[in-house]
Amino acid sequence: xxxxxxxxxxxxxxxxxxxxxxxxxxxxxxxxxxxxxxxxxxxxxxxxxxxxxxxxxxxxxxxxxxxxxxxxxxxxxxxxxxxxxxxxxxxxxxxxxxxxxxxxxxxxxxxxxxxxxxxxxxxxxxxxxxxxxxxxxxxxxxxxxxxxxxxxxxxxxxxxxxxxxxxxxxxxxxxxxxxxxxxxxxxxxxxxxxxxxxxxxxxxxxxxxxxxxxxxxxxxxxxxxxxxxxxxxxxxxxxxxxxxxxxxxxxxxxxxxxxxxxxxxxxxxxxxxxxxxxxx
Numbered sequence: 001x002x003x004x005x006x007x008x009x010x011x012x013x014x015x016x017x018x019x020x021x022x023x024x025x026x027x028x029x030x031x032x033x034x035x036x037x038x039x040x041x042x043x044x045x046x047x048x049x050x051x052x053x054x055x056x057x058x059x060x061x062x063x064x065x066x067x068x069x070x071x072x073x074x075x076x077x078x079x080x081x082x083x084x085x086x087x088x089x090x091x092x093x094x095x096x097x098x099x100x101x102x103x104x105x106x107x108x109x110x111x112x113x114x115x116x117x118x119x120x121x122x123x124x125x126x127x128x129x130x131x132x133x134x135x136x137x138x139x140x141x142x143x144x145x146x147x148x149x150x151x152x153x154x155x156x157x158x159x160x161x162x163x164x165x166x167x168x169x170x171x172x173x174x175x176x177x178x179x180x181x182x183x184x185x186x187x188x189x190x191x192x193x194x195x196x197x198x199x200x201x202x203x204x205x206x207x208x209x210x211x212x213x214x215x216x217x218x219x220x221x222x223x224x225x226x227x228x229x230x231x232x233x234x235x236x237x238x239x240x241x242x243x244x245x246x247x248x249x250x251x252x253x254x255x256x257x258x259x260x261x262x263x264x265x266x267x268x269x270x271x272x273x274x275x276x277x278x279x280x
Contacts, residue, residue: 002073006056006084007049007091013251015044017139017162018146025152026275033150036102040149043098044142047110050091051117053084058121102149109145113138128191132170132200139166157215164207168234169250171200172241179245198242205234223274229267236260 022028022037056074060081073079092114099107116134125131143162147154174189175197183189209231216224236259240246246256254261 002078003087006053006073006079006087008052009045009049010251011048011052012045013254014139015041015048015142017142018044018149020143020158020162021147021152021154022150023271024158024275025147025150025154027150027152028272028276033152036150037146039098039102040106040146043095043102043106043110044113044145046091046095046098047114050088050095051114051121053088053091054118055121057081057084057088103151106145106149109141109148113141113145116141125186126188128188131188132167132174135170136163136166139163139169155215155218157211157218160211161208161215164204164211168201168204168208168237171197171204172237173250175201175241176245201238201241205238208234220274220278222278223271226267226270226274229263229270233260233263233267236263 018040019037022033027033056072060074074081074084095110096107099110117138120131120134124134140159140163143158144154174186174192175194177185178189178192178194178197209227212230213224213227216227236257237250237253240253240257240260254264
């Protein structure tokens, strides 16, 4: 159980972004491409867990002084550091082998994702603004890698939407951490204010709405109305972040807020129907 906690499977939800190109290129029912997308998802999950293990190893001393992170498997001493390093190596090589079998380009993207994450963990996470941009870029790499895994082109609109949505989520998480914990959890938060992070979040939400609206005009006219689902979902996240001050773990909002879960589910159904039944 402790090793499973170390892998943080709850964070694998982010890797579902690799399916975005599959869905919007109208290939979800192509079995060969669906299998490739599932393999890409698995490779990203293993690599992400590898990075989480390395991060916990690097931050073991700092986590021990944190009121929540001290309970993590490494910080609490429930898993020996050497065992964590062996696990990280196994995850890295398994993920790399899976990636290369999908395609060399996908393997190169996943390697770049790994190296950027290591650079982030060692240094870049301490640089104001850069930390936000880089984390948002990790989401972008998942979508781009998903397109290369199944060998389909991806529109710039989807990349813009992904980036601004990621920046919206990341800035919201930093906002919640700032108002609830100060800069105790992340030293870089000492350079932010809650007002500044709220402005970044609001700006990013605007970016999502604008680029999503532009993208819908390239599809069937019925798809245009899906923007109302997107708008409602963004407002729910804004509510939990700036009113309830409770969005330190965005991936858990889907469980905590049935309205958010329901609207995203409805958006997914509406999107599939309008794109695949009426034509994209």
